[in-house]
Amino acid sequence: MLRLENxxxxxxxxxxxxxxxxxxxxxxxxxxxxxxxxxxxGGKTSIAKTIMGIFKPNTGSIYLNEEDISxxxxxxxxxxGIAYAFQQPPRFKGLTVEDLLKIARPDIETMEMRxxxxxxxxxxxxxxxxxxxxxxxxxxxxRIEIAQVLTRNAEISIFDEPEAGVDLWTIQRLIxxxxxxxxxxxxxxxxxxxxxxxxLPLCDEIIVVEDGEISAIGKPDEVWSLIxxxxxxxxxxxxxxxxxxxxx
Amino acid sequence: xxxxxxxxxxxxxxxxxNELPKGAINIRKDGEAIVRNSSPNITISSFIDKPGIIVxxxxxxxxxxxxVPVLLTNSGLKDKVYNTFIVGENADITIIAGCGIHNExxxxxxxxxxxxxxxxxxxxxxxxxxxxxxxxxxxxRIFNPTxxxxxxxxxxxxxxxVQIEGVDDTxxxxxxxxxxKASLTIVERLLTHGEQKAESDVKIxxxxxxxxxxxxxxxxxxxxxxxxxxxxxIGQTECLGHVECDSIIMGNAKIKAVPELVAExxxxxxxxxxxxxxxxxxxxxKLMSLGLTEPExxxxxxxxxxx
Numbered sequence: 001m002l003r004l005e006n007x008x009x010x011x012x013x014x015x016x017x018x019x020x021x022x023x024x025x026x027x028x029x030x031x032x033x034x035x036x037x038x039x040x041x042g043g044k045t046s047i048a049k050t051i052m053g054i055f056k057p058n059t060g061s062i063y064l065n066e067e068d069i070s071x072x073x074x075x076x077x078x079x080x081g082i083a084y085a086f087q088q089p090p091r092f093k094g095l096t097v098e099d100l101l102k103i104a105r106p107d108i109e110t111m112e113m114r115x116x117x118x119x120x121x122x123x124x125x126x127x128x129x130x131x132x133x134x135x136x137x138x139x140x141x142x143r144i145e146i147a148q149v150l151t152r153n154a155e156i157s158i159f160d161e162p163e164a165g166v167d168l169w170t171i172q173r174l175i176x177x178x179x180x181x182x183x184x185x186x187x188x189x190x191x192x193x194x195x196x197x198x199x200l201p202l203c204d205e206i207i208v209v210e211d212g213e214i215s216a217i218g219k220p221d222e223v224w225s226l227i228x229x230x231x232x233x234x235x236x237x238x239x240x241x242x243x244x245x246x247x248x
Numbered sequence: 249x250x251x252x253x254x255x256x257x258x259x260x261x262x263x264x265x266n267e268l269p270k271g272a273i274n275i276r277k278d279g280e281a282i283v284r285n286s287s288p289n290i291t292i293s294s295f296i297d298k299p300g301i302i303v304x305x306x307x308x309x310x311x312x313x314x315x316v317p318v319l320l321t322n323s324g325l326k327d328k329v330y331n332t333f334i335v336g337e338n339a340d341i342t343i344i345a346g347c348g349i350h351n352e353x354x355x356x357x358x359x360x361x362x363x364x365x366x367x368x369x370x371x372x373x374x375x376x377x378x379x380x381x382x383x384x385x386x387x388x389r390i391f392n393p394t395x396x397x398x399x400x401x402x403x404x405x406x407x408x409x410v411q412i413e414g415v416d417d418t419x420x421x422x423x424x425x426x427x428x429k430a431s432l433t434i435v436e437r438l439l440t441h442g443e444q445k446a447e448s449d450v451k452i453x454x455x456x457x458x459x460x461x462x463x464x465x466x467x468x469x470x471x472x473x474x475x476x477x478x479x480x481x482i483g484q485t486e487c488l489g490h491v492e493c494d495s496i497i498m499g500n501a502k503i504k505a506v507p508e509l510v511a512e513x514x515x516x517x518x519x520x521x522x523x524x525x526x527x528x529x530x531x532x533x534k535l536m537s538l539g540l541t542e543p544e545x546x547x548x549x550x551x552x553x554x555x
């Protein structure tokens with residue numbers, strides 16, 4: 001189980017300190033699929049990066065199976081079983097897709113590597129030897145990023161907006177691949193950061209993050225009405241703003 | 249001729265050989281040819297008036313290779329050698345050159361290789377040259393390879409020039425002439441560390457109509473090392489030319505990249521890209537999120553970059 005206790009994160013932005021996360025308390029239970037959603041800039045990715053150890057919180061602790069991992073760095077947390085698919089994966093000139101998958105899991109068999117690449121909708125014959133440089137599109141990089149997390153079979157897998165930059169047809173395939181991987185491992189926890197209205201209902205629990213705080217948490221049918229209300233409210237405000245602009 | 253373990257170590261580093269290959273070969277050690285074999289299609293002979301060899305590949309020779317490595321193990325030796333390669337019409341050949349220096353003394357060891365390569369009409373050639381230095385002596389390990397290559401009509405040539413490590417000083421002038429519908433690719437990979445200095449000066453003249461050439465340079469400068477990379481693409485007719493230099497800079501190193509495009513014809517299409525930067529933090533974090541430590545992540549990025 002992964003537990004975040006009283007996590008607060010403040011960053012220094014051009015001399016001004018800005019609160020990013022404020023007293024976050026969440027527990028992620030094995031065998032569950034969590035969806036984290038909320039407005040842009042609300043703190044969703046910051047939670048993911050804090051779990052992975054990329055961001056160091058100012059206060060609070062993180063426990064993995066009751067072990068305090070707050071002081072562990074990114075690599076140490078990865079070895080403990082946390083995997084993170086970046087929203088915008090970096091490129092590496094000279095490293096191939098196969099290299100990256102083998103770094104992710106050194107003992108991976110070729111057949112499994114090929115299957116994972118197929119699962120994210122890419123042809124292994126074409127892609128395993130491809131350079132992770134500018135020759136790959138953003139969508140292709142994203143699929144490879146997800147494949148790389150799937151190969152790890154980690155205890156905690158975090159997918160940061162898997163739908164961003166990916167075409168509509170591929171999103172379904174990626175979500176299916178994530179679900180399939182997750183369902184075969186009852187002790188695993190998957191966390192998907194998403195805005196996708198088709199993905200959120202598939203989650204066991206939805207966590208809504210706004211202004212650095214958790215504004216709602218619960219099963220999809222419990223939280224869904226709140227999300228819909230928020231979306232409708234935002235739409236109304238946008239329409240009102242547009243009308244006011246037109247009048248002025 | 250028996251090779252000692254040091255010879256094999258150097259040979260392995262520059263040619264990946266762990267035994268003598270069949271076919272044409274010339275190994276020069278400490279200023280003398282210690283192994284020389286010609287093959288039915290590849291003749292190796294000495295110059296009469298200067299140190300060095302002439303390698304002649306018969307027309308239509310296919311899928312053969314010739315090894316011409318140089319070893320310097322006598323500290324303080326300054327070896328200058330002239331090598332000429334003539335690749336016959338429609339041949340398809342790989343030339344594996346390179347030099348390894350082992351220097352344990354306070355005196356400098358140097359190898360100046362002056363290579364002239366002629367790729368005849370319709371021939372294809374891949375030329376691989378690796379430079380490597382080792383040894384704990386304070387004497388420098390110096391390489392100054394000069395390359396002049398001419399690719400005739402419909403010829404295709406690729407030069408892969410690699411400086412692996414341990415080279416204290418190098419000045420590498422390369423001049424190329426590309427003929428009608430011929431193609432030339434120069435791939436340069438360079439690593440400097442400590443107080444090493446490397447200077448590369450490439451000039452490609454695309455003389456023939458429909459000719460194409462590209463220079464792809466990747467380099468890493470660590471510690472306080474210094475690199476200068478000049479690459480000039482001169483398009484004299486309807487042609488395509490591209491220069492790409494990409495460098496990673498670390499520590500207190502210095503890199504100067506000077507890509508130059510000269511169009512002497514309105515039909516010349518010439519492009520260049522140049523980038524110098526340190527390893528991106530997000531690249532390190534990405535690899536660390538897969539379980540690599542920071543030094544392992546740096547090594548992985550650098551190894552991939554120079555591959």
